[in-house]
Amino acid sequence: MHTRNLILTALLTALPLAAQTTNTTTLIDVDHRATTSLDGDWHYIVDPYATGLYSFHGDVRADGFFMNADPALAGNRPVEYNFATSPTLKVPGDWNTQDPKLFYYEGVLWYQRDFTYTPKANTRTFLHIGAANYQSHIWVNTKSVCEHEGGFTAFDCEVTAALKPGKNFVVISVDNTRKPENVPTVKTDWWNYGGLTRDVSLIDVPQSFIDEYDLHLSRTTPGLIEGWVHVEGAAAGSPVTVAIPELKATVSVTIGEGSRATIALPTKSLSPWSPESPKLYKVALTAGADALTDDMGFRTIEARGIEIVLNGKPVFLRGMSVHAEAPYRTGRAVTQKDIDTLLDWAQELGCNFLRLAHYPHDERMTRAADKRGILIWSEIPDYWALQFANPAVLAKSTQQLTEMVRRDRNKAAVILWSVANETPNTEARTKFLTTMANRARAMDASRLITAALLVRNKGHNESGEGKVNTSEPNAKVVDDPLGEALDVIGTNEYIGWYERTPESADNTTWDIKYQKPLIMSEFGGEAKFGNHSKATPPARWSEEYQATIYEHQLPMLNKIPQLRGMSPWILMDFRSPSRLLPGTQDNFNRKGLITENGEKKKAFYVLQKAYKNKTVGKAE
Ligand code: GCB
Secondary structure (H helix, E strand, O other): OOHHHHHHHHHHHHHHHOOOOEOOEOOOOHHHOOEEEOOEEEEEEEEOOOOOOEOOOOOEOOOHHHHOOOHHHHOOOOOOOOOOOOOEEEEOOOOOOOOHHHOOOOOEEEEEEEEEEOOOOOEEEEEEEOOOEOEEEEEEOOEEEEEEEOOOOOEEEEOHHHOOOEEEEEEEEEEOOOOOOOOOOOOOOOOOOOEOOOOEEEEEEEOOEEEEEEEEEOOOOOOEEEEEEEEEOOOOOOEEEEEEHHHOEEEEEEOOHHHEEEEEEEOOOOOOOOOOOOOOEEEEEEEOOEEEEEEEOOOOEEEEOOEEEEOOEEOOEEEEEEOOEOOOOOOEOOOHHHHHHHHHHHHHHOOOEEEEOOOOOOHHHHHHHHHHOOEEEEEOOOEOOOOOOOHHHHHHHHHHHHHHHHHHOOOOOEEEEEEEEOOOOOHHHHHHHHHHHHHHHHHOOOOEEEEEEOOEEEOOOOOOOOOOOOOEEEEEEEOOHHHHHOOEEEEEOOEOOOEOOHHHHHHOEEEEOOOOOEEEEEOOOOEOOOOOOOOOOOOOEOHHHHHHHHHHHHHHHHOOOOEEEEOOOOOEOEEOOOOOOOOOOOOEEOOOOEOOOOOEOHHHHHHHHHHHOOOOOOOO
């Protein structure tokens, strides 16, 4: 073999093992930090062959495009890119819906923008990226500052040493290529929107600063707020104060081991946060030169037997599943208006609960849920057939879980961390996801851990699509071994859509092997808005057919003793490349109760009536 080929082979073989995330952290409560927004117009270069990332040998160029900018490295080579004369995209935003040429694009795209900066004394500066789907590599003034993998979680990289007074620039390569070893993997049922899909900003913090905290209401001592504050760079013995002025409650402690201070803050007359009364308090945290405030609610959430117990009282979750898809324009939901529209619809429907499918959403969503009093299920994209036997995939999944928990662990609205959706029942899967559930619990023992499981028919050994009619489809069994590792069981089923008829729900029975609360985390069917059927039974794809599914589901669900919530599929029609039926789907999953243009289908009103009159679910 040629030496050059040998090098190429060696490098390509080494690539998948390379660390995918380096030099990143996740700062929290960033919306209360002093930030400089870098949102707006960014120049972009579409680079389908990853020319700026790899040399012609195929090795990764840590200096990216800037290899050409350095004469010592570039020699006489001409510079073959120019950001200044390249067009612009809006950040935040996916690239797919901003330029028709990029609608189906999956690959590398380069972003660049200039900014001015005045370094301040005793200050560290982080570049904050709300989300970049999927893999990103970041340079500031030609210096590589960090790399990140995972398309739905926020991350920060320290840029203090790379910044200079005056003019600066940042370059970010974002690659949304689907790969079998990614999380999610190659096959999903949503659009793989690429790009800097959420806010980008610079965050200034003191040398030593509060980078994480967990403050929650004790399950055992009434009114006690407990947890910890982590102060990056703080020496043991330095002071930390947490105060809630409205409650006249203050605690001052000192940093112990691992730059962490343990907090126990007794309060009197605290109003617990709940959907009926989503009370948020101003919480002031101080640690040396750093001071940060947060708006926080305090509540307890527990699973007791088959009950979900909020502030000591059983609760029923009247919910809906929702993708982070923007109403009225499609693409990623990024603006406050996008989020408010989705939440207005959910509340109009009568929801007190939302399942954020199938990945962590923008922080505006969980903040708004805190304000409005909507209980939240937040999920990592451990979706369908991940490479469960691959340790690198476990590492990626763990990273996404950690970043999700870190960002939202102080939001009262979030009550459930979901570690997966519809995964195949194999040994490798169960081991992988049990590890994930245990990690979630170890990180945050104050919330409940769940996952959406597949259901099987009695007599059939395996769960899964395409297996119906081989056994007893009227007798559903929920006994996926992953249930052992969960506090709350989620199950997805599509009676009347992917199997049998809507009416067959009437004599379907459910055998739930776990004495744990159950959430029917998906059910539903597709309808094209305006497509009506007068036939009996109504024709598929009509609004009447979809409404019939809901009419037969609700009485069936009411008969399941463990049922403590539901999040039917789905609030709004959303783009999916897997949905190919022309004239009806046109690359949209049409299971929404509302179209992407805000039109409400008949089924919306069926569910609304049941939610408003509380004819579905246990009366609290
Ligand atoms: C499911 C998946 C969801 C799909 C949905 C469907 O079970 O969890 O992501 O979009 O079914 O419409 O088939």
